[in-house]
Amino acid sequence: MTGAPARLRILATSDLHMHLTGFDYSAERPDPGVGLARLATLIAAARDAAAREGALTLLFDNGDGMQGTALGDLAALPDAGPHPLMQAFAHLGYDAIGLGNHDFDFGLEALTRALADAPCPVLCANLRPGRDPLPAGILPHAVLERALPGGPALRLGVLSVLPPQTGIWNRHLLTGRVRFDDIVGSAAREVAALRAAGCDLVIALAHTGPGQGTAAAPGAENALCAIAALPGVDAVLGGHTHEVRTWDGPGAPAVMPGYAGSHLGVIDLDLAPDADGRWRVAGATAALRAVARRGPGGQVTPLAAEDAALSRLIAPAHAAARAALRAPMGESPQPLHSYFSFFAPDRALALIAAAQAAALRPLLAGTSAEGLPLLSAAAPGRTGGRGGPGHYTDVPDGPLRLRNLADLYPFPNALSLVVLTGAQILDWLEQVAGQFNRIAPGSRDTDLTDPAQPGHGFDVLHGITYEIDLTSPPRFGPEGQRLGDDTRLRNATWRGRPLGPDQRFAVALNSYRAAGGGHVAALSGSCQLPLPYLRISEALRRYLTGDLSRDPLEGAPPPWRFAAIPETAAIARTGPGARAHLAELAGRGVTEAGLDADGFLRLSVPLG
Template sequence: MTRTSAPDARLPLRLLATSDVHVHLLNYDYYADRPADDMGLSLTATLIAEARQESRNSLLFDNGDFLQGNPLGDYIVHSGAMRAGHVHPAIRAMNRLGYDAATLGNHEFNYGLDQLLDSLQGAEFPIVSANVLRRLGATPAQDETLLPPHVLLERELRDDAGQIHRLKIAVIGFAPPQILQWDRMLLQGRIETRGILETAEALVPQLRAAGADLVVALSHSGIGAMDRDSWAENATTALATVPGIDAIIAGHSHRVFPAPTFEEIEGVDPMAGTIFGKPVVMPGFNGSHLGVIDLDLRQDAQGRWQVAAAKAAARAVQGAGIQPSAAVERAVCLEHDATVAFARRTVGETMIPLHSYFALVNPAAALRVVAEAQVRHVRKQLQGRPEAALPLLSAASPFKAGGRGGPRNFVDIPAGPMALRHVADLYIFPNTIAALRLTGAELADWLENSMGIYRQIQPGLADQPLIDPEFPSYNHDRILGLTFDIDLASPARYDRFGVLRDPAAQRVHNLRHNGQPLDPAAEFILATNSYRAAGCGGYTAARPERIVDVGRAPIRDILLGFVRDTAPVALWQGGSFGFLPMPGTSVQFETGRDALPYLDEIAHFTPEPLCPTDDGFLSFRLHL
């Protein structure tokens, strides 16, 4: 709708976006207890202000995962602030910045549905989600959604000639439908989900019919290969094919787009920032980037607004030479100060350093302390029950092992006093304890799935990349109580999504329990977490009928109790796994910048330094 029109009027509209902020509201690393220059909404806010000044018309969106992800988010939950009726500091900061709309990500559900709904109170902007449902209808149009599925924003925008036009901009939001699996123990029976593509194809035409001049999709979903499966996790590529969508904000996978790393995906132009011709931006994570999409709008002969041209970019906070926003700092200062004080409380002591710099190639005490804590808790829960007679094992994953989190995404706890922030660093997710009754054969297959993180290595070649960067380290399990060797020359049995691709492939050899070959028919209890017990990561043995009830205590609380009760922590650091020798063969392994003091832990690989990577990782040649 236009109040006044001018011939050949050009109307510029800038879309600004954040995604996966994960409660990093300030440029502060609570785990390391120090300021950071590469993250934080307080820094992104300065970029937002600059971007707004550059354009006469702009809208600001958030693409989800803003309520969970660091000790500040955990403090808000455990302090009971939401029950007291306070506005969540993330919402307060977003109110200050004048967000126009937002959607939910998968991590919004990690604390449960009630906590989520309480946390959204006080938002001065609409929060939309089209495929998270209270009731699943026969069609998307008949679904009863948890939140409004979309919103029609009416904004007065000024064209280049100074004329004012009133436009209707529809904003629709999508979350990964897999939240029902990832947080099954919290959400089962309370909500339903529908596939992103199916929902969009049904609802976007309705938005156009309702008079929308533009449709913006907030897609908390990654950019992957074209997949029209309505239940695809990374559905943004397929979403771009839906007629009627003009621009997409992507996220979830903690990546940056436009970027050349996406150049091999069908329909993706990684330099222009388009997917099947539509502008798309993915603004990193933790407030690392601001997404910017510039639309050049023009009216056709019928007076309808069309996107004549578009350009997308992701602006990084690091290296921008900017100061944090005082408005955001004021909005969250009380909770920030309380979180810092809480996280600094001493809770125990460790006699050895706990780090994850080499956790993907060497047994790591940082993983073992988690696994030991889980064993202690589950053993207590099983006392007096038949399951107590079964051998007890424990699975743990290196959550912080570099990857997309960057060269500082590692655990690094020095020997000495342990604070609450160290416990949080060892276990960054709000998972709860779980246990499964599994056979030896299922455990062997479990480890085969986990070994998919390694690339297949060709004997006799030098400097082959060892780690598949697309395999999430949180899906790479180690099992306390089992020893084994890894054959890197063998292909992986499972791909990075946990999908069986080569049933005959075998990387795990010499699998033993208590020094004896693992009996495929023997039964065990495996201590694990709620995420894995729901089958996440493709671990198909984790079925509901295999779950053994051991309560739902948060693993971080279990770990805290273990650290307090066993101080000083002094764990055996002997090997639980190793790589089968491959003479004349070497691999390239990347780790964090502060790994050098611990290099002796991998002396058996005869490590040789290589040139650091462009994104700041140290790189080593390891001899197999």
């Protein structure tokens, strides 16, 4: 051994959600700010630079790659052929891939088919068999041996973990078949095994968000910082929460490379041999490289061209997806969008709620829910946030195509049914009302919504009416934690009568929420009735094509409104595309307040 130092460059992608190319399938238009094809150009540049420096480069993906666009939906079909994501991974020469929670959204059979095409080790350390064996090819960890200049081969251990809640969120597909252990405990076990196997370094593919610090509670969904603090971990690649962040300590360096191929994560480890002749980390840096720059007006400027060879490789699957999405699917007499979901009636949500109810009503006969009032909960799927100012549902009036279905309901959730009391419903809505910031009477410039609250958690319950008082503090925090006993709900009624605490209701909702997604305390332990498996997107398709009867909920009054706060306004952020729909807000006193630095349109919304 020469004793010469060396450098390892780790490249990371995560949460691609089947954005293999920069194209928005729902809107049928290019999206220059995302896509693995643009990342491929950054990957090639990073490899070339590392080669010039004499460094070794490894490339990893951290999960949630197989679901998210129509391309993923089609690839999951039994007769779809080779999976385009795995083809792309093979083309780019990935060294290992971890699994994310959404990779299980199509079930174990679809996952098994996809992984049959995997070109490298597929990892998930906290996945355990139930009554079924694990899908073929999934390993708890991998040991990679790679040559480094100036010394012996580097023996590198790689592990991967994902949220244990994956089994809950996909309970309708996974219950009893597989199970998921704790993130941190599983990672610690695999680190010890890899070190015992003589690995010089250990890299954790941690499909999890930052969490609350270096100490994570058992069963935590987000525990990246706790994994980075584990002894024996040298680098962490994060994901799941779609953040764009780096950490240089405490603990191992970590990187989170955004969403849909928006960023490439880069961790450089400077290595030196120790007294025992083993490589050790002498220094580290973590960085992110974006595929595009967003200007102050929201315009997107690509920083990397799409890789021509990868684009050619995925062109057949891309073309097939576009062709399939042109299939007709009814029509809408009015535009359907999510630009105003947090302060005005949302026709798209009313449509989804009605479709859910229409699919359920024939199934209630002979069940414990027969004769109960039927409510339907729906939440917006595209509300900007980390997806950017173009990430909104926007379906024009007129003939509908299958691509519009993915815009209206982008998730593969199944239809579920629970029986709740009035008290449980009010508690649920109190948690939903945490979406909003507290607004002081007389104020004019407070942001309406809390960015820590995900927009897909804003459940609207159709079939009742209620008010939300923003002068009161929220009862629940972003993780569902109870903050106090304050109440924001006012005047909750069913058919004009106050909601009785012991009154029972049948409630249609999605499988994610019914299984515990979003940490809604009011739904914990609720009575869930068995249903035939039906995706909500399929129920919506049947409703739009007339295969399901029109449901009374579609014409019900808007479910909610703000309790009036005289002489007060708040700032709502939405996409610039909202300008085409401002006429819907006529008479409400809503005015434009310019674009913010991220390209979102600011609207001043009177609350009086």
